Each structure stands twice: as C-alpha cells, then as structure tokens.
Amino acid sequence: MxxxxxxxxxxxxxxxxxxxxxxxxxxxxxxxxxxxxxxxxxxxxxxxxxxxxxxxxxxxxxxxxxxxxxxxxxxxxxxxxxxxxxxxxxxxxxxxxxxxxxxxxxxxxxxxxxxxxxxxxxxxxxxxxxxxxxxxxxxxxxxxxxxxxxxxxxxxxxxxxxxxxxxxxxxxxxxxxxxxxxxxxxxxxxxxxxxxxxxxxxxxxxxxxxxxxxWEEEDWEDYYENIDLEDLPIDIVYHIIPRLPDYDYEKMKQEKLFAPFTKIQSTDKPTSKSDYSKREREKMHEIFELLQDWDAIDTEPNPTIINKIENELKQSPNNRILLQYKWEYFHRIQADEKTIEIALEMKRKFPDYLFGLTCHAQTLIELEKVDEIPDAMNNLHKLQDLDPKRKKFHTTELLAFYSPWIYYYSMTGQIRAAFFLMRLLIELEVLGDISLHPMVLEAYRKATSKIVSAYLSKVKSGYISKDDFIERMMI
Known part of the structure; x- marks a missing residue:
C-alpha cells in the first residue's frame, strides 16, 4: 500500500x-x-x-x-x-x-x-x-x-x-x-x-x-518518548543518518573532497572490446561456467576446475581474467595465503588491472587486515584515478573498487566518507542487482549505528528538542 x-x-x-x-x-x-x-x-x-x-x-x-x-x-x-x-x-x-x-x-x-x-x-x-x-x-x-x-x-x-x-x-x-x-x-x-x-x-x-x-508524525512522537539505544533497528539507522546535517548527500556532493567522485557514470553494458582470441573466449567461458555451477558452500578442492585453469594459463600466461579465475578458485576453497599470492601476482603482471587490486583488498577484508587495504588499492581513492580518460564504468567495477574503501572508512571511523560512497553507489544504480560483501555491509552498519546512537543520545538528554527532532525525521 x-x-x-x-x-x-x-x-x-x-x-x-x-x-x-x-x-x-x-x-x-x-x-x-x-x-x-x-x-x-x-x-x-x-x-x-x-x-x-x-x-x-x-x-x-x-x-x-x-x-x-x-x-x-x-x-x-x-x-x-x-x-x-x-x-x-x-x-x-x-x-x-x-x-x-x-x-x-x-x-x-x-x-x-x-x-x-x-x-x-x-x-x-x-x-x-x-x-x-x-x-x-x-x-x-x-x-x-x-x-x-x-x-x-x-x-x-x-x-x-x-x-x-x-x-x-x-x-x-x-x-x-x-x-x-x-x-x-x-x-x-x-x-x-x-x-x-x-x-x-x-x-x-x-x-x-x-x-x-x-512512520508519520505521531509515530516519531511516540519514538521520541521511548528511545532505546540498545540494538538500534537498521531501518532507524538508515532513516536517520541521511537527515543529519553532516550527512546531507546533496550538500556533500558540492564539497571539495567529494565532488570529484561524482564525475563518472555507470553502465551495465560492456565498457571495452575483448582482445582475446575466439579459442581463449570459449575456454574462459567454459571455466566461468564451471565456477558458476560449483556449489557455493563446497570448500573442498576441485581438481577439474583448477587443472583447466592451470592448463589454459600455460597457453595464455598473460590472460589476466584466467589469473583472476585462479584467484576465485583458491578464494572459494579458503586458501588465504594462496589468494594473497595470486592477487600480488596479478598486481605485478597487470598493475592497472582493477580486479587485481580488488581481489587483494577482498582477501585482506576477510582476514580483517584493515590497515593494509590502502596499499592493496595502490592508494587510489577514486575509480577514475585508474584511467583518467574514462567517464563511464561498469557497475561491477564500481562495486569492486569502492567496497574495500567503504569497509576501510567504516572500520577506521571515517564514517562520512563511507556514507558518501554508499550513497554514490545507490545513485549510480549499482546496489540493485549486486550487493556488498557481507563483511563490508556489517562494518558499515556498525559504523553508521554509532553515529545515529550518538545523535539519539543528544535527543534523549534533551540537548535536541522534540520539535527539532520530529521536524528532521519528517523531512
């Protein structure tokens, strides 16, 4: 309704x-x-x-x-x-x-x-x-x-x-x-x-x-009288935070720090032509299908898949997508050291390859090595820094690049930056068909919950009046 x-x-x-x-x-x-x-x-x-x-x-x-x-x-x-x-x-x-x-x-x-x-x-x-x-x-x-x-x-x-x-x-x-x-x-x-x-x-x-x-005004009046700071519901958090003065997304887009991030567009269409031979494309598709069909909860080694990947890499050692599939394979069987090794190999061979950076960063996220994430991303904070000539990026590129930064900013107390990137992904229609890594989402939720909890503490203490609170919630 x-x-x-x-x-x-x-x-x-x-x-x-x-x-x-x-x-x-x-x-x-x-x-x-x-x-x-x-x-x-x-x-x-x-x-x-x-x-x-x-x-x-x-x-x-x-x-x-x-x-x-x-x-x-x-x-x-x-x-x-x-x-x-x-x-x-x-x-x-x-x-x-x-x-x-x-x-x-x-x-x-x-x-x-x-x-x-x-x-x-x-x-x-x-x-x-x-x-x-x-x-x-x-x-x-x-x-x-x-x-x-x-x-x-x-x-x-x-x-x-x-x-x-x-x-x-x-x-x-x-x-x-x-x-x-x-x-x-x-x-x-x-x-x-x-x-x-x-x-x-x-x-x-x-x-x-x-x-x-x-909720309508009377609902917020009731909430004002019964604010509970324990275990804030996520809908409360997501409703309140964009209404806080420091988290006004439209105003943030005008700030010198954030404005450059908005100078790109998203697309779900291919952003480049394939340079691979017909045979390579067929083999890559075959391996992709094997990875897709592999049971998501199966962490046991699959010799059929890894042997196909290794054999193809011998014939096409400079195929970065095959190397990414190799990373995906070891990531699936939870071989952390191997995933780090392959991610570093990707970065060494293909320093400008976006998914080489993000595979490295994702492994670090899962290992909770927060401080190493900026180095994993080559300290590139904007996607267009990888290729300044490009104005349009695929939705998967946007999600892969900004997810590690949302996690990093959330974990290090830089909540405005994390919030801005999350809103940017929503505005660019990235977070519809694909979703954030669970650890990224959880870090973001905890970080934003702290901001909202601090605000509600001021409300509960009377520092922020009832009228001001309700007016802000009804914006």
Whole structure:
C-alpha cells in the first residue's frame, strides 16, 4: 500500500496520481526477478519507474505461478530511492533472494499470465492489484506474449498454509470454480514456499509497513518518548543518518573532497572490446561456467576446475581474467595465503588491472587486515584515478573498487566518507542487482549505528528538542 502523505507538508495524493494515468508516463527504471524464479514458483517481482526528481514509483508483486497469481502486492508512489533499496535489501537478506534484471515483457507476462491462470479457478488477485496495474503497462491484446510455466504437471497446485488470512477464500474458490481433475490442494501446518522467515505474506507486509520508513508524525512522537539505544533497528539507522546535517548527500556532493567522485557514470553494458582470441573466449567461458555451477558452500578442492585453469594459463600466461579465475578458485576453497599470492601476482603482471587490486583488498577484508587495504588499492581513492580518460564504468567495477574503501572508512571511523560512497553507489544504480560483501555491509552498519546512537543520545538528554527532532525525521 502507498505511504500516506503528511497533509500539512504536501497535497500530493498517490491514489489520485495513479488514477490520472501519469505513473505510466514515467520512464521505466528497473525490472527485477529472482534468478531461480522458474524453480521457485512463488517469488517477488520488483518493477520501478523514475521521476524527474529522482524519486521512484514502484511495485512489489508476490507471484504464485502454481495457483493464486498475484498473491500479495505492495506499491509506493513518488518515494525516495532509499526506500526502494531498503525493500530490495530486505528481500535479499531476509529471504535470500538473488535478483537479476530482466526486460519488462517478461515480468509483464509473468504477472498477468499468473493472474489469468488464478482467475480460471475463481481466485482474484490481491485487492491492491488494481493500483499496481496503474503502474505497470496496460495489458492489451497486442502486448507481446511469452510462455510462462503455470501450475504443475498440467494442474493448479494450491498450497494452503496455516496463518494465511485468505486460506478459506482460496479453498472455497477453487472448489467452486475448478473443474475436477484440474487442481490439487495441499494443506500445510508450517511456513509456505516463500515464508521461511515470516509466518505468512501479511506478516512480511506488516514488517515492511511497520518500518520507520513509513512512520508519520505521531509515530516519531511516540519514538521520541521511548528511545532505546540498545540494538538500534537498521531501518532507524538508515532513516536517520541521511537527515543529519553532516550527512546531507546533496550538500556533500558540492564539497571539495567529494565532488570529484561524482564525475563518472555507470553502465551495465560492456565498457571495452575483448582482445582475446575466439579459442581463449570459449575456454574462459567454459571455466566461468564451471565456477558458476560449483556449489557455493563446497570448500573442498576441485581438481577439474583448477587443472583447466592451470592448463589454459600455460597457453595464455598473460590472460589476466584466467589469473583472476585462479584467484576465485583458491578464494572459494579458503586458501588465504594462496589468494594473497595470486592477487600480488596479478598486481605485478597487470598493475592497472582493477580486479587485481580488488581481489587483494577482498582477501585482506576477510582476514580483517584493515590497515593494509590502502596499499592493496595502490592508494587510489577514486575509480577514475585508474584511467583518467574514462567517464563511464561498469557497475561491477564500481562495486569492486569502492567496497574495500567503504569497509576501510567504516572500520577506521571515517564514517562520512563511507556514507558518501554508499550513497554514490545507490545513485549510480549499482546496489540493485549486486550487493556488498557481507563483511563490508556489517562494518558499515556498525559504523553508521554509532553515529545515529550518538545523535539519539543528544535527543534523549534533551540537548535536541522534540520539535527539532520530529521536524528532521519528517523531512
């Protein structure tokens, strides 16, 4: 559901805006879907559009391909982008969803085909789906169609989970409208397919909507009276810190120290042409696929993979990507000394190779050798210092380069620098499809929590008045 606007602050009405049809006129921003959606059968889809002010109008649709269609929805109108990233991060961390970007045609077909499938059994989409439709493209007869796998073995599979508020409705509708032999019903007294961390879909919606991101003035008044500095919730931290005077990102971008960082652009398109032969590209792709398919929790040596890498390096000793794959291999089996050795070899052979620096730095992060990180990064603080002629960098380059610095600044008390780089990555749309290393994220959270805790201590002591506090929280 849309966040309510504060009447005395603005007359903007999100529902009226949607009904006007203006949301559909906004340019598309991002279409995200879980990488394993075809196997999962039940999963969230995120679709967003961008306003000229940088805010986003976006939807989250919990799709059930097995039977119930658009089982749950959330929609947000003209909200700051950090709300979008908070929700995305919640999915990724709490529900272990790995999102990938896709074209709009795919998510459109998945959503509307699943809704149509559910309607064959008399099951209507979530009541707020009518508002979601106003943000999606119109579903017309001439919209390009893509086959979507629905049901299981030619039948609808209705999974009824204890605690689901619509359990009686789902059961009644499928028994009334479903033809015999076209469906199966499964009763569960435990969490559902997508409910590992939340007892039901409503609980997850409540989790999001009860977040301080959606609080109104009376909520902040209540919080002011009951501030608890122990174990600050991360949504409180992320809401407060950009509202502190020293952490105003737009003003920080004008500072002499930070302004040069903003003189670049991001892209998800290739930034250079391959200089490798057809044979090399084929072998590199083969090794890449082997690394991708390798079980992520398997730390045992894999002779097949390392032998292929070593053999190819003998034939192409100056192939820096193969050397990076070798680092990746030893990193996966947790051979720390070997990863350091290979990272240093990469830096020696290819001193300007970005991933040579970052592989070295990542190993140091995992070894918690904070003080050695600047040397690992050759004391280059800006990505364009590697290649001053370039103005556009790939999102993976941006993430790889700035992650070690976010970690270093967070661990050494340089929180403004860490905060600025984090906001820069968000602004450059880096932190959507790919996420920070867990140790980097944890260091950043602890560092920013200290800043917010210090601020709230002043609030609690009366040094900052209630009116000033609430006004700042409602910005």
């Amino acid at each position: 849309a966040r309510k606007s504060k009447p005395q602050k603005t007359t903007f009405n999100p529902i009226s805006y949607l009904k006007s049809g203006n949301a559909r006129k906004l340019p598309m921003h991002e279409c995200l879907i879980p990488k394993s959606w075809q196997e999962d059968k039940k999963f969230p889809i995120l679709f967003s559009r961008k306003h000229v002010n940088g805010n986003l109008t976006f939807v989250s649709v919990l799709v059930d391909l097995l039977c119930t269609g658009a089982k749950d929805v959330l929609f947000f109108v003209n909200e700051p982008d950090f709300i979008y990233h908070e929700i995305l991060e919640t999915y990724e961390e709490n529900l272990l969803v790995e999102f990938v970007p896709v074209n709009y045609e795919l998510i459109h077909n998945i959503i509307f085909e699943s809704v149509a499938f559910a309607e064959e059994y008399g099951i209507a989409p979530h009541e707020d789906f009518r508002f979601v439709e106003m943000i999606l493209e119109e579903d017309t007869d001439d919209f390009p169609r893509i086959d979507v796998p629905l049901g299981e073995n030619g039948k609808a599979h209705l999974h009824l989970n204890e605690g689901d508020d619509r359990i009686k409705y789902f059961e009644h509708q499928i028994l009334k409208y479903g033809k015999e032999g076209t469906y199966e019903i499964f009763y569960h007294d435990h969490e559902g397919v997508f409910d590992d961390d939340f007892e039901d879909d409503e609980e997850f919606e409540d989790y999001l909507m009860n977040s301080c991101l959606f």
